[in-house]
Amino acid sequence: MADDQDQAIPVQTVEEPLDLVRLSLDERIYVKMRTDRELRGRLHAYDQHLNMILGDVEETVTTSEIDEETYEEIFKTTKRTIPMLFVRGDGVILVSPPMRTAT
Amino acid sequence: MKIVDGMVEGTRGRGGRRISWVKNVKDSTGMKISECCEILLERERCICGTLHSVDQFLNIKLTDINVTDPEKYPHMLSVKTCFIRGSVVRYVQLPADECDTQLLQDATRKEAAQNKQR
Numbered sequence: 001m002a003d004d005q006d007q008a009i010p011v012q013t014v015e016e017p018l019d020l021v022r023l024s025l026d027e028r029i030y031v032k033m034r035t036d037r038e039l040r041g042r043l044h045a046y047d048q049h050l051n052m053i054l055g056d057v058e059e060t061v062t063t064s065e066i067d068e069e070t071y072e073e074i075f076k077t078t079k080r081t082i083p084m085l086f087v088r089g090d091g092v093i094l095v096s097p098p099m100r101t102a103t
Numbered sequence: 104m105k106i107v108d109g110m111v112e113g114t115r116g117r118g119g120r121r122i123s124w125v126k127n128v129k130d131s132t133g134m135k136i137s138e139c140c141e142i143l144l145e146r147e148r149c150i151c152g153t154l155h156s157v158d159q160f161l162n163i164k165l166t167d168i169n170v171t172d173p174e175k176y177p178h179m180l181s182v183k184t185c186f187i188r189g190s191v192v193r194y195v196q197l198p199a200d201e202c203d204t205q206l207l208q209d210a211t212r213k214e215a216a217q218n219k220q221r
Contacts, residue, residue, distance in 0.1 A: 045207040083199035
């Protein structure tokens with residue numbers, strides 16, 4: 001290993017899943033959370049538990065309600081924005097790299 | 104024989120309409136589903152405070168705490184400091200202007216590289 005360990009930015013290689021997350025650092029990512037929550041924000045930090053720090057986060061909470069007569073599910077979404085957010089990793093379902101489609 | 108010609112107490116009769124889970128919830132709680140959901144959401148709370156310490160499990164000690172929406176949780180008004188078990192935390196909202204994002208990203212890259220060497 002000729003690489004200096006104190007090198008500011010290590011060589012970018014993809015060998016394991018978390019490397020993909022590393023490539024998303026400083027990019028906007030999509031995070032699906034348990035209890036029907038979704039986050040979109042800029043990834044600033046993460047660790048092996050997928051604890052994350054996101055900036056300029058938009059949180060979308062989806063709640064469902066069942067119509068009493070038709071038994072149809074009605075979905076309601078509420079959104080809020082948070083400038084800087086630490087997310088505990090145990091609630092994370094999926095992390096998706098920067099989206100190219102506008103949402 | 105009972106199964107063939109009768110019905111078990113509490114279940115629908117043969118050919119009867121299915122009883123939905125929603126109805127069961129309504130019968131046992133006496134509330135609408137939407138009210139149950141609200142109660143579920145009300146269990147979540149936000150606590151604002153000064154971060155005193157954090158340990159390896161991300162247990163958090165806060166001082167000078169305020170509960171947002173004190174009308175809902177009057178019992179929290181008298182509490183000045185608290186200890187939160189890390190596992191029940193979903194989010195921590197941080198003051199954005201005090202976060203050095205460049206430092207965070209560099210530290211994350213460094214840590215990722217170190218984890219790989221092990």
